[in-house]
Amino acid sequence: MAEEKGSAVGEVVHEVRSHSSKGAHVASLEKYKKLHEDSVRDPSGYWGRLARRELKWMHDFDKVKIGSLKNGDLAWFVGGKLNVSENCLDRWVEEGRGDDVAIIWEKDEPGQAVKYTYLEVLHKVCQIANVMRKFGVKKGDPVTLYMPMIPEAAFVMLACARIGAPHSVVFAGFSAEALRARVDDVHSKWIFTADEGLRGGRTIPLKKTVDDAISSCDFVNKCFVFKRTGADVSMTEGRDLWMEPELEGQRPYCPPEVMDAEDPLFYLYTSGSTGKPKGLMHSTAGYILYAQTTCKIIFDLRPGDVYACVADVGWITGHSYIVYGPLANGTTTLMFESTPLYPDAGRYWDVVETHSVTQFYTAPTAIRALMRHGPEPTEKYDLSTLRILGTVGEPINPAAWTWYFKHVGKERCAIIDTYWQTETGGIIVTPLPGATPLKPGSATLPFFGIDLEVLDPQSGKVVPFVEGEESSGVLCVKSAWPSMTRTVFNNHERYMNTYLKPYPGYYFTGDGVTRDKDGFFFVTGRVDDVLNVSGHRIGSAEIESALVAHDAVAESACVGFPHEVKGEGIACYVILKLGNEETDDLIKDLRNQIRSVIGPFASPDYIVITPALPKTRSGKLMRRVLRKIIALEADQLGDTSTLADPSVVDSLIEKVATLR
Ligand code: WT7
Numbered sequence: 001m002a003e004e005k006g007s008a009v010g011e012v013v014h015e016v017r018s019h020s021s022k023g024a025h026v027a028s029l030e031k032y033k034k035l036h037e038d039s040v041r042d043p044s045g046y047w048g049r050l051a052r053r054e055l056k057w058m059h060d061f062d063k064v065k066i067g068s069l070k071n072g073d074l075a076w077f078v079g080g081k082l083n084v085s086e087n088c089l090d091r092w093v094e095e096g097r098g099d100d101v102a103i104i105w106e107k108d109e110p111g112q113a114v115k116y117t118y119l120e121v122l123h124k125v126c127q128i129a130n131v132m133r134k135f136g137v138k139k140g141d142p143v144t145l146y147m148p149m150i151p152e153a154a155f156v157m158l159a160c161a162r163i164g165a166p167h168s169v170v171f172a173g174f175s176a177e178a179l180r181a182r183v184d185d186v187h188s189k190w191i192f193t194a195d196e197g198l199r200g201g202r203t204i205p206l207k208k209t210v211d212d213a214i215s216s217c218d219f220v221n222k223c224f225v226f227k228r229t230g231a232d233v234s235m236t237e238g239r240d241l242w243m244e245p246e247l248e249g250q251r252p253y254c255p256p257e258v259m260d261a262e263d264p265l266f267y268l269y270t271s272g273s274t275g276k277p278k279g280l281m282h283s284t285a286g287y288i289l290y291a292q293t294t295c296k297i298i299f300d301l302r303p304g305d306v307y308a309c310v311a312d313v314g315w316i317t318g319h320s321y322i323v324y325g326p327l328a329n330g331t332t333t334l335m336f337e338s339t340p341l342y343p344d345a346g347r348y349w350d351v352v353e354t355h356s357v358t359q360f361y362t363a364p365t366a367i368r369a370l371m372r373h374g375p376e377p378t379e380k381y382d383l384s385t386l387r388i389l390g391t392v393g394e395p396i397n398p399a400a401w402t403w404y405f406k407h408v409g410k411e412r413c414a415i416i417d418t419y420w421q422t423e424t425g426g427i428i429v430t431p432l433p434g435a436t437p438l439k440p441g442s443a444t445l446p447f448f449g450i451d452l453e454v455l456d457p458q459s460g461k462v463v464p465f466v467e468g469e470e471s472s473g474v475l476c477v478k479s480a481w482p483s484m485t486r487t488v489f490n491n492h493e494r495y496m497n498t499y500l501k502p503y504p505g506y507y508f509t510g511d512g513v514t515r516d517k518d519g520f521f522f523v524t525g526r527v528d529d530v531l532n533v534s535g536h537r538i539g540s541a542e543i544e545s546a547l548v549a550h551d552a553v554a555e556s557a558c559v560g561f562p563h564e565v566k567g568e569g570i571a572c573y574v575i576l577k578l579g580n581e582e583t584d585d586l587i588k589d590l591r592n593q594i595r596s597v598i599g600p601f602a603s604p605d606y607i608v609i610t611p612a613l614p615k616t617r618s619g620k621l622m623r624r625v626l627r628k629i630i631a632l633e634a635d636q637l638g639d640t641s642t643l644a645d646p647s648v649v650d651s652l653i654e655k656v657a658t659l660r
Helices: 029-041 043-054 084-097 118-134 151-163 176-186 206-214 243-248 285-298 316-327 347-355 364-371 398-408 492-500 540-548 584-597 623-630 647-659
Strands: 003-006 012-015 063-066 075-078 101-106 114-117 143-146 167-169 190-194 197-199 202-204 222-226 240-242 264-270 278-283 306-309 332-336 359-362 388-392 414-418 452-455 471-477 507-515 521-526 530-533 536-539 553-563 567-576 606-609
Touching (some): 084 316, 114 118, 151 167, 151 264, 151 332, 176 264, 278 285, 306 316, 306 347, 332 347, 364 567, 388 398, 492 507, 540 584, 567 584, 567 623, 623 647
Parallel strands (some): 101 332, 143 167, 222 240
16 A cells, blocks of 8 residues: 655655556566666667567668767668558457457547447558548648547548658647648648537537638648538538548558658647747657557556546647557557546546546646545546556646545555656656656656756756755756657758757757756756646747737737646736727737637636836846736746836736736
């Protein structure tokens, strides 16, 4: 059972050595340390052995790794050939496991799950791949997905992998404008969508949004549409196509394309601190190997497990830990179409009981939202099948950690706080169940093959680890790992400038970190102007540019502030153009502006109309001051001696007091 002991810095250490972690892949902390040391001493040896053991190759590779972080020219498994869909599907069918359940689809309405076996998924994927080939989708053609959480989203991703067409999945909560920007940037001639989405009992007009998005993209050849609700949607002659009738005519076999280890498997757009979103590229072999290995070891996958990651396929979590990671292990993966609160706060636990879920992976923001409803919903269901509880997306506050541990895991299940990013492709800092002591709020220690370093943000010098002492800095990785993003679509310079040039020889995560006296990592959050709202990453520059595109706005500055449920809330300070007045309608209009340029999830909590912004005498915006004001911590503004006009701060403090 759980053993609690206080550590020197005061936080509680839980060692969960219940039956739930017995026999886990990595048996003890000592074993982890030894394996980790070996893996970072000889990454090529470590990953080379795993690649040959865990993946199915069409042609063996010649060299495990070439290139360097310094030069940004990394390549893994050089000369190797493989196909990711074959690794996720065919090999399990060939092993005689075709009848095993690959995907459980938990629909929006409870009690309506649909199961697909590996053989069924293989057939569906091949049929979709054949439709794509029929209409001219070629190897290397980027394909955009704007899909709800239906199994077809996973099928299409795998069909793309099968024919070597990199997918670009755009989260279905993005607006038409945001979708257009992503379709345009990657110049994708092919789009997959559904008539509508269904979430929490409400319909989402996906096809309509796609129509609005691509009306100006005349390079789009085909829009392939699945039926989810059967709604009457408009279909453009010659461009739009219903998938269901097309699929009927297709053979359930499609030969997998021979892909190079370094061919792109997908692009995924993510927000940075400046400019437009970046299309991060993930490779074929390195990505699938890392997704497979991390999923197996971190979630301690075993035969018969039912693994549920309740994220959306529109984010990297869905790519790596709903689709690719579990399927590359031949595991049963659950796709969840609904929300944690629909029809009530017991929905997740209903899913766990109904499907005998063994691993459950969610985000701190969802846990915090559920905590508000008290522990009763967790008591109504049988949660005894659970072994491992994962979290991802933002630091988990100890209160949420403890609630998850106590009420969901009944103090038997390891809480696996996984730190990673869209860029890293898979989890890079995490406890291993049964091996790593758990500390609430800490993602603990690096995964195998990950060599972390804490750097001083100013000097770039290594902050050495001294046992018994706590230290802080920015989190960097010292040597490459197989699934790190290789480039930004069409903009390698931006890739270099964002990740590899800030600290030459290192990969820079953009996150601040504290390392405690035992060497455990506590990621503290972004050190750049990237916001993390309910685990969704949004660039402050994106919100600002949405606002200034509005007729009434002269200038804006957006910052995050601590939010009880969302982790971070959004505050927008706005200077209006002359002749405009602050009215409720205008505020509403500005909010809608952001919703329509980015999406509803970027809707701000506060819009603060102001005649001026705090700037230094040289004209630099003081975001730190704005953050403190909206967080109601104006007594901790720090050094404001460089402010051009200190009275701006006073009037902002007054204004915010009327809003909060
Ligand atoms: C950023 C990456 C990785 C999938 C979801 C988000 C923050 C993520 C943790 C964690 C503390 C975390 C970081 C990171 N983050 N997981 N366990 N503890 N912070 O992917 O949208 O690329 O966002 O999320 O700030 O840089 P993403």
